[in-house]
Amino acid sequence: MEAAAAAAAPRPRATGCLTASTAAPQRASRWCPRQPRAATSSSSSSSSSSSGGSPADLGLLPRRRVSPSSAGRIAGGAPPVRARDSRAECAGGRSSAEHIGVSLEGENRALEMSSTVPKSSNIFWHDCPVGKTDRQNLLKQKGCVVWITGLSGSGKSTLACTLGRELHTRGKLAYVLDGDNLRHGLNKDLGFAAEDRAENIRRVGEVAKLFADAGLVCIASFISPYRRDRESCRALLSDGSFIEVFLNMSLELCEARDPKGLYKLARAGKIKGFTGIDDPYEAPLNCEIEIKEVDGVCPSPSDMAAQVITYLEDKGFLHE
Template identity: 80%
Template sequence: MGSPAGTGTGTGLINGMMGRNNIFWHECAVGRGDRQRLLKQKGCVVWITGLSGSGKSTLACTLDHELHSRGKLTYVLDGDNLRHGLNRDLGFSAHDRTENIRRVGEVAKLFADAGLICIASLISPYRRDRDSCRAILPDASFIEVFLNMPLEVCESRDPKGLYKLARAGKIKGFTGIDDPYEPPLNCEIEIKQEEGACPSPSAMAGQVVSYLEEKGFLED
């Protein structure tokens, strides 16, 4: 992990001497650069955002497979899956949704620091939550991928039957129905329909792989 601003290296006391703030910072001899050289890649976070049914999990898995087949070490952080473990204490209140994203961002940061290409797949509807995750990552290692599929397409797919429930009023605060999705303003990658057709999974993954290649993430 990079040390927090102002603490320098080595062990030091942060935030004064009393109460809950007796927390030190420990720096290890093996750093991010060492791990990246071992892996022959650069750690980063590919953050896939979009409506339910837009294809986030499909893209995450296809990208995972494509990069792995090139000998790259990846790990998928799936928002739903994490709610069974790390985030199982969180519900769907505004506070809990934000905390959910915050924790995934923090874990993604650790994976990137470990040298992995971390693929995070979450609806993450609010711009400020995504921007908070971006803010904790070192320069240019947060790659926001906006899966920009029309609501009608997502709703017609409805792979989990959730839109149907939301339309029937059986789920409240569902993104796209009665809760907003705030599209990114400056994402690194936008994936959208071309001439009314959705790109294939491998075309979507290819778009991300090309970006990673171009930016040098697939070499050390």
């Protein structure tokens, strides 16, 4: 198996890196300015990270207009094994343009073309009297996003459903957003080109943020192969409530499973741009939870779910 090269340095995380000893997440502050806010700031919650005003601060990252492979990412190998506590690596310092190897002029042009550039003006944020904290108190839990990423066949949907069932059994409200399912509806206009995947993940990030604001444990299960897109979703949730779960299963294991026969089709050249075969997967550098094979054996679905539940318990998401 070739080693996947995820050479490009990530952008610094806007929310800061959690450590294993981080206390329970702060209570999310409500969207509650008394004055209406202008449209350009309305897309982010009342987080301190929204103060910058630059396109990046506002989550207006340019959509990718270059082939991902040109950014030094390589398909065809399983993601490298990462130590759990590798979050200190999240200190890139380079701009997103440098990260993907395009000129600033190119970045600006891409920004103009981006679907995340606001197209309307004279719109104002409207606050409602019942806020996130009220909903969380009602539900006796805290809203968050459990973002499951990994190769096709790594077990994302299995973990998502097992976790969803376990939370339900415990009386906690959760909702699963699954890649295959959303591509039947909200995202049915999108394919698997890099810019389509980026738009897929951008939309899901926004939807997941709404679910978290509703007070739910939102379980998002997407290949989400590009680090930058996942980091953009993380940046939408500024209070440690974005929990990235990396299903670090080898390409060999995923390909041996191949429940839908897609790897076989990709190897036969009948599917182009298949993640892990001829499209890259960029392993997380700073995930909260990593689940991997031990001696070639994958933990059971209930063990995987238990690992996530323990994290949620420890961080206080399953309590008022």
